[in-house]
Amino acid sequence: MPADPADKSGAAARTARLERKQWLAQRLETLLEGDPALENRFKAVRAFGSGVRISEYHLTNACNIRCDGCWFFAFGHDKASTEAKSLAAWEDFIEAQRKKRVNAALLIGGEPTLFLDRIEAFVKRMRYVTISTNGYKALPNDERFRDVGMLVSVFGGGPLDDELRAIKPGGRRFTGLFDQALRNYRYDPRPTFVFAVTERSVPYVRETVRRIHENGNRVTINFYSEYNTSHPLRAANQRRLLDEVMEVKQRYQDTILSHPEHIAGVLTGKAWCGEFSGQTCPSVSSDHAANSERVRNGNAVLPFFNTYKPDLETLEVCCTSGHCDGCRDSQAVYSWQVVSLEKSLQSKENLQTWIEVAESYWSQFIWTPFHWSKKDGARLQRPTQAAAAGAPRHSAVAA
Structure with missing residues (x-):
């Protein structure tokens, strides 16, 4: 492989980039030779991905619950900046982002659904919009938000979800948060449930995925990083948890969108393309001094990516907490795998894995041509009147 242009400057860097581009094209041609179907899949996913230029925006410091272990509040992000209140200020800011060639927005918080007008401002000005939500308050499924992607949190599964998430800002506990999210988004193609598993999740993985399946939704696997412990990523029963998630993936292949390599990456930090860490995670603010x-270390980053606090000025270090040793965020792991094309060219098998992982990543978002509902023969079966009244329900299936 040619030298990394990050190690050079000026004319030498330009020459290195050209040599690298030529090597990449030749290697891809060799690996895809004689397999037009795989070549077409590669071209489709690469062409779409290269046109998405995303940044992340903290839409608000406010939230309607206080999840145990939520990095936003655990590390005081809600107190680290003020919040722009004027809708006009948000609109001007979004226009400025567009001029920087950003065309995709991931809106997090706090809780984005508390400010529908701000979400709508992004929808009107950005080509692709996704929100990360706790699921407690529904995002209306109307013309304003019909093409908005959604990542809906679930922690632990089973009774653990209420234990870890069903907490009001004042500390009062309640029950039924996951039930509420399921009611909010039943047979809605927009949301992907992001199921953050922990070593305590083993008894609840299958039942949680089954309920999402019967609700007509899809799910991707995350890891619950216990930031309030000294070893947030040390799971004593990691092997048992990984085996259980993989077994449930086999049972609900169409419902769990995560590719097996993504699941392995999230739960172990390792995949075919290397090891996930702060030095390889691509979801870092490119303009942040830190x-x-x-x-410049030679590992790929997301072009144009920055994460903004809700004051519309201050940059976050990265897409999550800024504490890399305690993070294995599912979307960051996915991004790491998707930008690892060059590390996937050792063999045709590795290249095919990259293609499959990239397809599974984009299948989460309703605004992509790879969304699960747009597969040939895919259909969303809605409940009959009898089912809505409590009779056995149909589920979303891909024919």
Whole structure:
């Protein structure tokens, strides 16, 4: 493989980039030779992905619950900046982002659904919009938000979800948060449930996925990083948890969108393309001074990516907490795998894995041509009147 242009400057860097591009094209031609179906899949997913330029925005410091272990509140992000209140300020900010060639927005919080007008401002000005939500308050399924992607949190599964998430801002506990999210988005193609499993989740993985399946939705696997412990990523029963999730993936292949390599990456930090860490995670703010060394270390980053606090000025270090040793965020792991094309060219098998992982990543978002509902023969079966009244329900299936 040619030298990394990150190690060079000026004319030498330009020459290195050209040599790298030529090597990449030749290697891809060799690996895809004689397999037009795989070549077409590669071209389709690469062409779409290269046109998405995303940044992340903290839409608000406010939230209607206080999940145990939520990095946003655990590390005081809600107190680290003020919040722009004027809708006009948000609109001007979004226009400025567009001029920077950003065309995709991931809206997090706090809780984005508390400010529908701000979400709508992004929808009117950005080509692709996704929100990360706790699921407690529904995003209306009307013309304003019909093409908005959604990542809906679930922690632990079973009774653990209420234990970890069903907490009001004042500390009062309640029950039925997951039930509420299921009611909000039953047979709605927009949401992907993001199921953050922990070593305590083993007895609840199958039942949680089954309920999502019967609700007509899809799910991807995340890891619950216990930031309030000294070893947030040390799971004593990691092997048992991984085996259980993989077994449930086999049972609900169409419902769990995560590719097996993504599941392995989230739960172990390792995949076919290497090891996930702060030095390889691509979801870092490219304009943040603290990331200058990371941007130049030769590992891929997301072009144009930045994470903004709700004051519309201050940059976060990365897409989540900024505490890399305690993070294995599912979307960051997915991004790491998707930008690892060059590390996937050792063999045709690795390239096919990259293609499958990239397809599964984009299948989460309703605004992509790879969304699960747009597969040939896919259909969303809605409940009959009898089912809505409590009779056995149909589920969303891919024919």
